[in-house]
Amino acid sequence: MRFRSIMILAAMASSHALAGSFEKTATGVVVKTDQGTVKEVRLEVMGDNIIHVVKLDKSGKSLTPSLMTVATPCACKFTVAKSGEGAQPASVTLKAGKISATVSLKTGEVKFYNAKGEAFLSQSSESLTPVNIDGQPFLAVKEGFNPGTKDAYYGLG
Numbered sequence: 001m002r003f004r005s006i007m008i009l010a011a012m013a014s015s016h017a018l019a020g021s022f023e024k025t026a027t028g029v030v031v032k033t034d035q036g037t038v039k040e041v042r043l044e045v046m047g048d049n050i051i052h053v054v055k056l057d058k059s060g061k062s063l064t065p066s067l068m069t070v071a072t073p074c075a076c077k078f079t080v081a082k083s084g085e086g087a088q089p090a091s092v093t094l095k096a097g098k099i100s101a102t103v104s105l106k107t108g109e110v111k112f113y114n115a116k117g118e119a120f121l122s123q124s125s126e127s128l129t130p131v132n133i134d135g136q137p138f139l140a141v142k143e144g145f146n147p148g149t150k151d152a153y154y155g156l157g
Contacts, residue, residue: 020032020033020034020035020090020104020105020106020108021105022080022082022092022103022105024080027044027045027073028042028043028044028045028051028052028073028078028080028094029042029043029080029092029094029103030042030043031043031092031103031105031108032059033104033105033106033107033108034106035106035107036107036108037057037126037127037128038055038056038057038107038108038126038128039056039057039058039059040055040056040058040059040060040061040108041053041054041055041056041103041108041110042054042055042056043094043101043103044073045073045074045076045078045094045096046071046072046073046074047074047076047096047097048074048076048096048097048098048099049096049097049098049099050099051094051096051099051100051101051112052071052073053101053110055108055126055128055141055143057128057130057139076096076097077096077097078094078095078096078097079094079095080092080093080094080095081093081095082105083102090104090105090106091103091104091105092105097115098114098115099112099113099114099115100112100113100117101113109123109126110123111123120147121145121146121147122145122146122147123143123144123145123146124144124145124146125142125143125144126141126142126143126144127140127141127142128140128141129142
């Protein structure tokens with residue numbers, strides 16, 4: 001009987017450890033997940049209606065500067081708040097002006113909301129697969145989103 005209660009406590013402690021964590025930054029929030037291939041999700045406020053999302057396979061990974069994008073995070077006001085405890089999956093929400101994004105601390109899944117709090121874009125699938133091209137390591141990335149409409153979005157990479 002004593003062994004069974006120790007196993008239950010160990011299971012409860014390990015499930016709590018899989019909750020993930022987050023840290024508010026000067027430009028947004030960094031979420032560290034404990035499950036799946038995505039280990040870190042970075043959200044940056046680019047404007048009162050734009051949130052830049054970066055997903056990484058390794059926590060703390062530095063990025064190669066983009067040759068195409070010159071936009072930088074704005075000095076906009078934003079808030080970061082955690083929600084969901086216990087049986088509910090915990091998430092963190094970044095709110096900025098006319099848009100907000102919620103990230104699951106468990107999986108890194110992202111959902112976007114308008115100023116009224118209505119979801120307008122939800123992540124439905126993703127994969128990060130290591131590939132080797134000419135002896136160099138890269139990631140093959142696939143992201144699927146469900147806009148809840150029959151609209152199609154192109155060029156979001």
